[in-house]
Amino acid sequence: GAVVSQHPSRVICKSGTSVKIECRSLDFQATTMFWYRQFPKQSLMLMATSNEGSKATYEQGVEKDKFLINHASLTLSTLTVTSAHPEDSSFYICSAIPQGRGETQYFGPGTRLLVL
Amino acid sequence: RKEVEQDPGPFNVPEGATVAFNCTYSNSASQSFFWYRQDCRKEPKLLMSVYSSGNEDGRFTAQLNRASQYISLLIRDSKLSDSATYLCVVNTGFQKLVFGTGTRLLVSP
Numbered sequence: 001g002a003v004v005s006q007h008p009s010r011v012i013c014k015s016g017t018s019v020k021i022e023c024r025s026l027d028f029q030a031t032t033m034f035w036y037r038q039f040p041k042q043s044l045m046l047m048a049t050s051n052e053g054s055k056a057t058y059e060q061g062v063e064k065d066k067f068l069i070n071h072a073s074l075t076l077s078t079l080t081v082t083s084a085h086p087e088d089s090s091f092y093i094c095s096a097i098p099q100g101r102g103e104t105q106y107f108g109p110g111t112r113l114l115v116l
Numbered sequence: 117r118k119e120v121e122q123d124p125g126p127f128n129v130p131e132g133a134t135v136a137f138n139c140t141y142s143n144s145a146s147q148s149f150f151w152y153r154q155d156c157r158k159e160p161k162l163l164m165s166v167y168s169s170g171n172e173d174g175r176f177t178a179q180l181n182r183a184s185q186y187i188s189l190l191i192r193d194s195k196l197s198d199s200a201t202y203l204c205v206v207n208t209g210f211q212k213l214v215f216g217t218g219t220r221l222l223v224s225p
Contacts, residue, residue: 032211043120043203043215044160093159103148103211107159 003027004096006108013084014116020080021111023094029074030096034105035067038091050077074099084115117142120216122204128222133194137219139187139204148207149180151189153200154218160203163189194223 003026013019023033033050048069049057056069068080077096081088091112095105122139129135141149152160164171166178166187177190187204201218208214 034211034213041217043217046212046214049211091157097211103207104162105211105213107161110157110159112157 002096002098002101002104002106004094004106004108006092006094006111008111009109010112010114012114012116015085016083018080018082019084019113020078021092021094021113023077023079023096023108025075025096025098025106028096028098028101030077031074031099033071033077033094033096035069035077035079036093036095038093038110044093047079081113084113086115089113089115118216119143119208119214120204120206122216122219124217124219126220126222128224129194130224131194131196133223134190134192135194135221136191137189137202137204137221139189139216141185141187141204141206141214143206143208143214144185146185146206146208149187150205150207150213151176151178151187152203152205152215154203155200160205160215163202191221194221196223196225199223 005024007022035047036044038044047062050069050071052071058064071077093110095107149166151163153163154160166180170179175192179188201220203218204216
């Protein structure tokens with residue numbers, strides 16, 4: 001199988017604080033991981049592509065200084081939402097592609113962020 | 117125009133019915149196509165890939181028409197457990213997936 005986990009599954013924080021979300025591939029190595037965001041009744045939107053050992057590639061309109069991505073190992077990528085505001089409240093989902101196994105992305109269970 | 121467009125529904129059908137969803141995409145250079153299923157407040161899960169020749173997996177049949185930039189999903193003999201949101205997903209290249217907003221299906225007894 002190809003299992004991806006995320007931690008935490010849900011988080012509530014105060015406006016102005018930073019929140020770190022972890023994405024782990026449990027039974028495979030992933031050179032590339034992806035971070036998506038989904039607002040209610042909307043589609044998943046790609047935020048950035050996380051590459052192990054190099055800088056992430058951000059989609060247009062996504063602030064790289066606000067959404068810090070670190071892909072320090074082949075099984076872990078982290079997304080830090082800095083100085084979170086209520087409009088950052090959303091469902092954040094990561095995905096990963098197993099190394100050497102085609103292009104199918106396997107999704108984590110998501111992290112629901114609520115900023116008060 | 118959205119890159120991937122779907123009718124949001126909901127489609128309300130009785131158990132046993134056949135239901136079809138359609139999707140159109142705007143990027144003619146798109147390389148691969150998928151249907152994902154997303155349950156409420158959960159992550160999307162791959163249902164099936166879509167090929168030009170058409171492909172079938174049990175009660176599910178997917179079809180791709182590259183000339184019309186159109187993708188379809190047919191579900192036969194609907195089950196209650198098929199109730200979910202079905203996402204049309206297009207790989208536009210460089211592993212980038214673009215998701216439609218999804219079509220909601222409600223199967224009732």
